Amino acid sequence: MDISNGHGLETIHPEDVLLVCPIEGIYLAARALLKAGDQIVVPCPAYQSLFEVGKSIGCTVQMWNFEDKADTGEIGFNIDTLRKLVTSKTKLIVANFPHNPTGALVSQDEWSELIELCRLHDCYLFSDEMYRGLEHEAGTKLPAACQLYDNAISLSGVSKTLNLPGLRIGWLVTKNPNILHALQHLKDYTTICPPAPSEILALMGLRQQEAILARNKHTIEVNLAALECFIKRNRSTFEYSKPKAGSTVFIKVLNEDAYEFSERLVKEAGIMLLPSQVFLDTEKHVNRVRVGVGRKNVPEILDRLDEYLSH
Ligand SMILES: Cc1ncc(COP(=O)(O)O)c(C=O)c1O
Incomplete structure (x- = not known):
């Protein structure tokens, strides 16, 4: 409940959530969804593990390059560029909005188009939402991917929005029980469970979010x-x-x-x-x-x- 409050996850239930250390969440998701030879599409530039873990598994990584919008001086990711990279062979699309390092954000319509693209090609969506909530303009916060698409996993946590990176607390959310089961199984080999003192401090942060x-x-x-x-x-x-x-x-x-x-x-x-x-x-x-x-x-x-x- 404390995670769904303020994160706009009204349709998400506790059984859809796995507590993780945020960067561990990237590793677990890649391990759960990917195998050698799979094609994945990742924004470029990106937080390193978003492309490195897939690469280390032996996936072909295609880069969705950022673009400068000369007219506005803004930096962004174009959905038509992404569309050209995605094929029936694409296993996973990685999204990261708000984006580290560029600060880019797609519009609500572009976000819907991205989700539709995943649906069309029946591929997974890993949505790194670590910076979600830090939008600079009112009304631009995107819905969490896990609420829009059953084959999506959303990653969030307290490191960025609540300035509590030292707690190492985050969460993966998906409405797909098979994915969640695979993630839970893998977590037995990484951290098993979060540190209890961090959980308590994270709850205090979430309640004051x-x-x-x-x-x-x-x-x-x-x-x-x-x-x-x-x-x-x-x-x-x-x-x-x-x-x-x-x-x-x-x-x-x-x-x-x-x-x-x-x-x-x-x-x-x-x-x-x-x-x-x-x-x-x-x-x-x-x-x-x-x-x-x-x-x-x-x-x-x-x-x-x-x-x-x-x-
Ligand atoms: C986009 C993104 N995802 C995930 C992480 C991992 O977060 P943490 O360092 O809290 O594990 C970071 C950290 O900088 C990040 O920038």
Whole structure:
């Protein structure tokens, strides 16, 4: 009940839910659904394990590349591009909205189209919804995939929206009892059950989620405004891509390799930005860094970065 409240999971019952450590959920789902030779489609860039676990099983991984929308300065994923990648051989589509690292979000209509595409090709949908709830505009929160499609698994947890990553508490939700059974069976070989102290602390967080979420969204709003000003001041070094949701922004680095820049930054200024190479499994090189905007001290870090860049 505490999970369904505030997560819009009204049609979900306790027997549809498996408590997991969030990243464990990605591993269990891939192990439960996939075998060597299967084709899967994964957003690119992506949180590494969303493509690496499938790859390690021996699947063919097709990348659904992000696109820059030149007219709006936004970054997004095009459903028509996805449509071209999905065939009758596709076993699984991975979605991650709100998306890490780009902050992209599809519209409600695009989300329905994506679900219909899964239905049409009878493939599984793994929907990583770790950042769901951190949308920047009212009315843009998508329904959880597990409520719309029986062959979908939704992953969520307390790490991002409630700022409680240390508890290692998340959950997989699916209305397909066969999938849930396979997940439960595999979990016997990973963690068996969640740590009880973390469960209690997560419950306390979930019961205060409205207040915590409101505070987090305010922090992100303040940080995004500071970041936009910072980019304007440093427009010869960076280019902004406006996020729609989440607590990450994926900005272009203009004059230096993003990896080398990030390495230099962490060594010389003690500031960590994640270079695009961390999120890619492709030859395609996008020269970007991910900036986290979920922490309170972002304006202070941006001031330090300003100072470092001015030397
Ligand atoms: C998209 C996404 N999914 C899953 C996870 C895993 O969450 P956790 O670190 O809480 O296990 C992360 C963590 O950064 C993430 O960004």
